[in-house]
Amino acid sequence: MASPADNICFDLSNRVAIITGASKGIGESIARLLAAAGAKVVVSSRKQEAVDEVAGGIRAAGGQAAGVAAHVGDLAQVQTLVDRTLQLYGGADILVNNAATNPVFGPVTECDGNAFDKIMAVNVKAPFELAKLFYPVMKSRGGGSVINISSIGGVSPEPNLGIYSVSKAALISLTQVMAKEWGKDNIRVNAICPGLIQTKFSQALWQNEQILKQFLKATPLARMGQPDEIGALALFLASDFSSYCTGGVFMADGGLTV
């Protein structure tokens, strides 16, 4: 087995990585960092133009990347993402389930069944389907790394983000189930739980002065996080430096949940 000491920096040469929700925010950071470490990266989100732009930026910086549009809540598009990855790069070693949705902000009584189904389809079922589709591919290559982007809400429910928190707790459980079942195949499955990270997804929180103040007061590092601070942890979990980590739930929240 390769030792981390063999590399003085993260080396993902000859690895193929798929990142969902990679047109902006945390997913874009993960795509850029994995590509900078040498991975061939499939940049995916719903909009072809948006993923082409990120993939083009990576190529301009000397990396290898292709943009493949897919709405992860649609099983046919999920299958297309897998097929296109295999056509483009002939395999898969790293899957980052990062895309998520939250169409409702408010108490559980205001979340109807349709919104519940949509949240579960994108945040839980899509990671389940994608990981299952890539499982035989990773197994045939001797192993792999699946990284699920959960949330601090998956550990302790966030106010007004009830069903989103339920979905992120389910994603942690899915991570642990797959880690237990796939360890024998050297496929590692880990979850990252970001705290408040400054992206479009969370702008309703950080643009609200009162909410931001409460967050900062409760956060030992007393600031929001930036996408690269999650991307760096994903890079570690994608690489051989994390070879003994599986089933892990990694907090990156400035200490908020301590």
Ligand SMILES: NC(=O)c1ccc[n+]([C@@H]2O[C@H](COP(=O)([O-])OP(=O)(O)OC[C@H]3O[C@@H](n4cnc5c(N)ncnc54)[C@H](OP(=O)(O)O)[C@@H]3O)[C@@H](O)[C@H]2O)c1
């Ligand atoms: N920001 C935070 O404070 C925070 C905290 C905890 C956890 N997280 C988690 O971190 C992850 C990334 O969030 P972010 O803050 O980086 O969000 P973001 O900046 O809004 O980016 C979301 C990405 O997901 C894509 N996307 C949305 N719905 C999709 C769908 N159905 N299928 C495929 N792609 C889809 C978007 O692109 P298109 O519009 O082109 O599809 C975009 O690339 C999410 O899982 C989120 O739950 C974020």
